[in-house]
Structure formats: structure tokens, C-alpha cells
Amino acid sequence: MAGIEYKVWEEKQIERGIDVEKVKKSIKEFKVETPSWGYGDSGTRFKVFKQIGMPRNIFEKLDDAAQVHKYTGICPTVAIHIPWDKTDDYEKVKDYAANLNLKIGAVNPNLFQEDEYKFGSVCNSDPKVRKKAVEHMLECVEIARKVDSKILSLWIADGTNYPGQGDFRARKHYLEESLKELYDALDDDMRMLIEYKTFEPAFYHTDIADWGMSYTFATKLGEKAQVLVDIGHHFQGANVEHIVAFLLDEGKIGGFHFNNRKYADDDLIVGSINPYELFLIFNELVSAEIDPSTRNTAKNIAYMIDQSHCIEPKVPAMIQSVLNVQTAYAKALLVDRDELKKAQENNDVMRAESIVRCAFETDVRPLLEKVREEMGLNPDPMKAYLESGYEEKKLERGYGQGW
Ligand code: AFD
Ligand code: MN
Ligand code: MN
Numbered sequence: 001m002a003g004i005e006y007k008v009w010e011e012k013q014i015e016r017g018i019d020v021e022k023v024k025k026s027i028k029e030f031k032v033e034t035p036s037w038g039y040g041d042s043g044t045r046f047k048v049f050k051q052i053g054m055p056r057n058i059f060e061k062l063d064d065a066a067q068v069h070k071y072t073g074i075c076p077t078v079a080i081h082i083p084w085d086k087t088d089d090y091e092k093v094k095d096y097a098a099n100l101n102l103k104i105g106a107v108n109p110n111l112f113q114e115d116e117y118k119f120g121s122v123c124n125s126d127p128k129v130r131k132k133a134v135e136h137m138l139e140c141v142e143i144a145r146k147v148d149s150k151i152l153s154l155w156i157a158d159g160t161n162y163p164g165q166g167d168f169r170a171r172k173h174y175l176e177e178s179l180k181e182l183y184d185a186l187d188d189d190m191r192m193l194i195e196y197k198t199f200e201p202a203f204y205h206t207d208i209a210d211w212g213m214s215y216t217f218a219t220k221l222g223e224k225a226q227v228l229v230d231i232g233h234h235f236q237g238a239n240v241e242h243i244v245a246f247l248l249d250e251g252k253i254g255g256f257h258f259n260n261r262k263y264a265d266d267d268l269i270v271g272s273i274n275p276y277e278l279f280l281i282f283n284e285l286v287s288a289e290i291d292p293s294t295r296n297t298a299k300n301i302a303y304m305i306d307q308s309h310c311i312e313p314k315v316p317a318m319i320q321s322v323l324n325v326q327t328a329y330a331k332a333l334l335v336d337r338d339e340l341k342k343a344q345e346n347n348d349v350m351r352a353e354s355i356v357r358c359a360f361e362t363d364v365r366p367l368l369e370k371v372r373e374e375m376g377l378n379p380d381p382m383k384a385y386l387e388s389g390y391e392e393k394k395l396e397r398g399y400g401q402g403w
Contacts, residue, residue, distance in 0.1 A: 009366035016336065020367075023333045026289075027371050030329050032258075032322050033077040033105040033304040036085050039064040039315070040400050042308035044265060049311060053391070054400020058085040059096055064315050066100035067390055071381035072322045073372065077105030079153065079304055082140050084110065090146035097147075104147035106193070106255070106304060109140040112157035112201065122178035123158040123171040123207045130174055137182045144190065151302055152182065153228060153255065155195040159202025159209075171207050176217065183221045193228035193254040193302070194218050198235055200264065211243050218252050226254025230306055231281065232266020233257075241280040248288040251297045256281075257306030258325055267307050269317055271324030278324065279360045282332035290337065313391065319382050327364055334359040 013020050039061045041054050055061040062078060069075040078097065087093055097104055111121035111133050119125070121133035140152060156175065160166040182192060196214040199206055208214055211227060218225040227247050231240055247253035258270040258278075271278045285301070288294035303325065309317040336355050343352035369379035378384035385391075 004366055006366040006370045013334065018334055023367070024371050024374070026333055027326070027330055028375060030326065031074050031076060031303065032325050033079055033302060034065050034068055034075050034318055034322070035079045035304065035306055036061040036065070037081050038305060038308050038318055043310045050399055051314065052399060053394035053397050056397060056400055058087055058093055060397065062097050062100055062102060066102055067315055067385060068318050068322060069102060071378065071385045072319060073375045073377045074326060075322055076101065077103045079106040079108060080104055081108040082110060082143060090143055094147045104149050106151040106153035106302060107140045107144045107149045108153045109137045111136065120158040122156060123174050130178055134178050134181045138185050141185050145187070150190050151255070152186070152190065152192040153195065154192055155197065156208050157201050159204065159206035161203045163204060165204065168205070175207055176220065179217055179221060183225055186224050191224045191226060191254055193226055195228040195230055195257065197230065197233040211247065215247065215250070215252055226252050228255045228257060229253060230257035230259070230266065232259045232261045240277060241284050244281050245284040248284060248294045248297055253297060253301060255302035255304055257304055258321065259307045267309060269307065269321045269324065270305065271328060275324070275328065276360060278328040279331050282328045283335055283356060286332040286335065287337065315391065316382065316386065319385055323381060326368065330364040330367055331359050331362060334362050
């Protein structure tokens with residue numbers, strides 16, 4: 001629980017000129033989507049340490065996701081991944097989710113696990129393989145219609161392992177043709193989010209390797225195509241908050257996959273390695289929410305967790321991830337924008353840096369506990385979940401299905 005009483009905390013913020021009621025309203029409206037694949041077993045390419053109590057089907061994944069929403073109050077949607085969540089009755093999935101106060105969020109095609117995709121899916125030199133991949137993406141549009149999802153979240157794992165293995169430009173043309181087929185199949189109220197990743201599973205080049213490539217494809221396709229920023233998918237030292245600001249200004253950022261990494265694999269709890277980067281990303285998002293020229297884009301961003309924890313208990317790790325995202329957002333709401341603008345215009349470097357850092361260093365636990373109380377939630381979601389007995393109850397499932 002927080003160090004100081006909420007009233008004392010509130011007075012301090014009001015003295016600073018913060019509109020606390022407005023901040024609380026924004027926090028109550030803020031939502032984070034969790035991934036179905038975050039509730040099942042996963043691991044690295046070296047080992048999957050199976051846990052007892054893992055979901056055996058999409059319905060049990062939704063049961064677990066419902067716990068995260070029940071205790072945090074801000075996770076009403078769940079992303080699904082096909083074929084990991086394939087079923088013969090998607091209406092039943094939609095209804096089951098609704099009974100749990102959930103909705104299906106983004107639909108993720110899987111273009112990286114079929115044997116035919118060994119040398120690529122949509123970038124494969126064999127038109128039959130590309131056709132199979134496009135048909136799978138179109139199948140996911142059908143599924144999105146059945147579960148009332150409006151987002152196709154695309155991660156293209158295609159790439160090569162050696163110089164000379166692939167014709168970069170031919171692969172780019174294959175990719176553009178395939179993405180165009182998907183784009184033309186989208187309903188007017190749907191959008192496709194094009195994710196990029198610097199490397200892995202390919203080790204020499206990845207066909208959509210950075211934000212500029214995603215941006216180019218999305219811009220050529222049109223309004224319904226945007227960039228998905230997975231914050232773990234950048235080279236060491238990349239300034240992710242700058243990339244986010246640029247894409248916001250272009251109106252081409254559509255969503256996030258939140259996670260964290262120290263070196264490579266990006267399945268650590270978001271904010272656990274680099275909380276300041278997460279805050280600085282939200283600093284740009286909050287600034288864009290206020291600016292009329294970027295407000296629309298900022299307000300339409302899909303905030304999604306993309307983590308599949310290897311050794312942590314799944315539901316508690318997901319709750320922690322959600323709370324870390326909410327905390328970063330709350331802190332970003334406390335940046336004194338007027339003072340910051342003045343300091344920037346005066347090139348007052350130290351003042352500008354201290355204004356941003358002051359918000360990051362503000363303990364927002366009293367605020368978040370108050371918001372949760374006003375939302376009818378336990379102010380300590382993690383403690384409430386761990387005391388609920390759900391973790392123990394889950395064990396009755398035995399071992400899960402894997403992805
Ligand atoms: C892996 C990929 C990518 C993708 C996710 C779900 O790196 O982030 O979005 O799986 O398919 O993490
Ligand atoms: Mn991702
Ligand atoms: Mn990833």
C-alpha cells in the first residue's frame with residue numbers, strides 16, 4: 001500500500017497545478033489488452049518449463065484473463081492467436097467472453113509455425129506458399145468478423161539467415177502484394193497493425209525489420225493500415241519514445257505490444273527492466289492526447305501486452321504487467337505540460353529534464369489506490385488476486401495444452 005495518505009498526496013498535486021479529477025478520469029478510461037498466449041505454457045528455444053494449471057483451451061485462457069480484468073478493472077479485451085486459439089465455434093468464444101465481461105480484441109494470424117513457412121510465408125519465393133499464407137490471413141478476417149474484432153495484428157517473421165539467401169527487393173514485392181490482399185479484405189471498421197522486429201527467428205535479415213518499413217507498407221496501403229510498436233523489438237539504445245512521437249505525428253501508430261527485455265527475447269514483465277523508457281513513451285502519448293493534431297491517433301491506439309512468461313506464474317505476472325503500464329500512464333499524466341513547454345522554448349535544459357523526471361519520480365500509488373476504490377475495486381489488485389484462491393483452484397486442471 002502507498003506510503004502517504006491520498007488527501008496529503010492530492011493536496012501536493014493541486015499545489016503543483018495538477019487537475020487531479022481530470023487525471024483520475026483519464027486513468028479510469030485507460031484500458032490494456034492481454035494476450036491469450038500469455039496464459040499458457042511458453043519458454044525459450046532451449047526449454048519450456050511446463051507449469052501445472054495452464055489453460056487447456058481458449059475458454060480457460062479467457063477464465064484466466066477474466067481474473068486480470070476482475071482485479072485490475074482495466075483489461076476488458078483479450079487478443080487471440082490463430083491457430084493456437086482455433087475452435088469450431090467462434091460465436092461460442094465471443095459469448096463465453098461476454099459472460100466474463102470480456103471482448104475479443106486483436107486477432108493474430110500465425111505465419112511462423114507451419115512447416116511450409118521454413119523459407120518464409122508471405123515473402124516466400126514459392127507462390128503456393130504465399131497463397132497459403134494469404135489464405136490464412138483472410139481466414140483470420142473471417143474469424144475477426146465472428147468474434148466482433150476490429151483489429152488484425154500482423155507479425156511477419158519472414159527473413160533469411162545468410163547473405164545472398166534471399167532477394168531483398170523481390171521479397172519486398174511479394175510482401176506488398178500479400179499485404180494488399182489482406183488490406184482489400186478488411187471491413188471498413190477494421191484495421192491491420194503491421195508489427196516490425198529487428199531479428200529472430202531469422203538471424204541475418206527480417207523482412208519487416210524496423211518502424212520505417214512498417215510505416216512504408218502501412219502508408220502505401222492506406223488509412224486502415226497502421227504500425228504496431230512492440231517495445232521489445234528495437235536495437236539496443238534505440239530511442240523508442242522518439243519513434244512513437246514520429247509515428248503519432250504521422251497518424252500511423254495503431255497499437256503497442258508491451259513487454260521488456262534486457263538484451264534480446266522480449267517476454268519480460270513490461271517496466272521491469274526499463275520503467276523510465278515506458279514512462280517516456282507514455283509522456284509522448286499523453287502529450288499527443290492533448291494536442292488536437294494528434295489526439296485522434298493517440299485516442300485510438302490499442303494498448304496490448306505481448307508477453308508469454310517463461311518461469312513466472314502466469315496470472316500474477318500478467319497483473320503486474322498491467323499495473324506497470326497503468327503506473328507509467330498515471331505518471332505521464334502528471335507532467336507539467338505548460339512549464340515543460342516554457343522550459344523547451346527557453347532551451348532551459350536542466351529545467352525541462354527535471355520537469356519530466358519529477359513526474360516519473362512521483363509516487364502514484366495513493367492516486368491509483370483511490371481510483372481503484374472509486375471503481376469499486378480492491379486498492380491492491382495483486383494481493384486481492386493472490387488471496388482469492390484462484391491460483392490454487394487452477395492446479396486442478398493439471399498440465400495445459402501449450403500454445
Ligand atoms: C513473438 C513475436 C512478436 C509477436 C508475438 C505474438 O516476437 O512479438 O507479436 O510473438 O505472435 O513475441
Ligand atoms: Mn509482439
Ligand atoms: Mn516479440
